[in-house]
Every structure is written in C-alpha cells, then in structure tokens.
Amino acid sequence: MCSSSILVMVVAFGTIAFSGAFIFFPSKQAVLSHGTLILHAILNDDNDDDAIDMSIINNKMMGAGIRDKSILEREIELISRLDPDHADNNLDEYSDLHNQEVVVSELWAIWYGEKGPLNEQRLRNIEETLGDPSQWESAEQQYMDLINEHCRSDGESKLNLSKWVEPANRLATLLYLMGRLEESKAWCEAILEAKPWHIGALSGVVMVCVKLNDEDSAKKYISMGLPNLSTEKRNARRAWVERNLKIATEQLSQLQSSNAIYEKIDKAFSTEIFSIDDNSSSWQ
8 A cells, every 4th residue: 555545544543643652671670579578478368369460569669659540540431432422422512523522632631731730841841842953852851851750660670651651652753753763663652552542642653654664554553543433433433442441441450459459568568567676687
C-alpha cells in the first residue's frame, strides 16, 4: 500500500494526535534480600495470598509504594463513554460528535494533569518552546527529567510510563520533529504497552511508520486505532471500547493488589516487625 493510501486510512480513524514512550533498563540496584525474604514470609503467613509477586516486595523494599487508583478509575469511565451509545452520553441533547469531543478532551486533561497543576505547567512550558529548533535539545532533556522524576521509583529497574504518560508523549513528538524516527517509534510502542487506549499514541505511531515506509507496522497500528463515528464503524468502535475496558480493568485490579501488599508492608514496618537488636548479626 502506498503512503498516500495509508494516510487516507489514518484520517478515517479520526483526528491525528501524537504520543509515545520508551523503557530503559539501568543496572540493577542492590536489594535488601534478608528483609525481602522475611517480609515475604510475613505476608504469606496467613496463607491467604500465597501467590504474592516477589518483584512487588523488592520494589517496596527499594522505595516503591501505594499509588492513587482514582486516575485509572476515571480513565476507565471515560473509555466506556467512547462508545457513543453509552447511557451517560445521552443525558444532554448533544450530537454524538460533540459528546465524543468532550470525552476525548477529558482524557487529554487527565494525561496532562495527573501529576498536579505545577507539573502540568512545567510540561506545557516545555511544549511552548518546540517552535524554536534551537531549543529542542534542552526540551528533550527537560522531558527526560520529568519522565525520570515521575515514572521511576528508587528501586524500580525500568520506567513505569503508566504513572504519567504525557511527558513521554511530548518527547515522542519532539523526536519525530527532529527526524529521530526509530526512537520516536520506540516511545510510541512502549506507551501503548502501558496504555493501549492512548488515542494520541495510536495515531502518532502510524505517522512515524508512514514516515519510515514501514507499511506492515502502519497497517497493524491502524487496525488498533479508535474507529470513527460513522454508522459502518459503530460496532467496531464498540468492540474497541470493550477490548480496552478489559485491559484497563485488569490493570486496575493489579494496581489494587499491589496497593494491598504495600499496605501490609507498611503495617509490618509500623509495628516494628523489623526491629533488630544492636548485637544481632542476622543482617551481617
């Protein structure tokens, strides 16, 4: 398929946005193995959760902690409303198009603002510099600073882009502008791994693939995109919503499970389960 044909298909799926993400794997930090193993035994002592993931415990021992689930809950609500026939979309006498524009704008508001107004302003301040190519190098570093600040806990071995996708989104845009297409594509693919319903990334990665003349990947991501509001695409759009609702709900369940474990760990520490006698050699 020629590039022009692919672009026609992109337009058929709606307005083109842009996003992306990337995952780094730094050298592994030392883990408090004795404390981790003891903690694992404590958490499983009541035999009600003998499938606890050791990686969660390791992350907690190195500084990870409870995450707010309200953002993901709100995303799930908005994903469901991307189905134009959703009951909440029919409370006002607006057209399908108007309702969907409202939902999409609310999703973008979440992605920009989930780390609070000050961080959102930092992100938007960087974005305002992108019109000047002489500032691109500085903008790239500032995006990476935001990503590392908000998407990595001290003990985590890789970035967790689900914590805040938008700095990665903006960075992918910048890399596209700079002609660093393979890097931009890698960020796009990683952010879609974190949030496969991110409509910006779904459109942006197609733009990158077209520029790379990667027709197979372009077709793949076009097929993953949000179908438009036409009558012919109505059922496909509903299927897209159902598929991504399932993924997002599974992520919420995993987040709730991790939070429950972290709460147990915090309780263990608060009751001084790890109090150690000064003369003890058990930690040496």
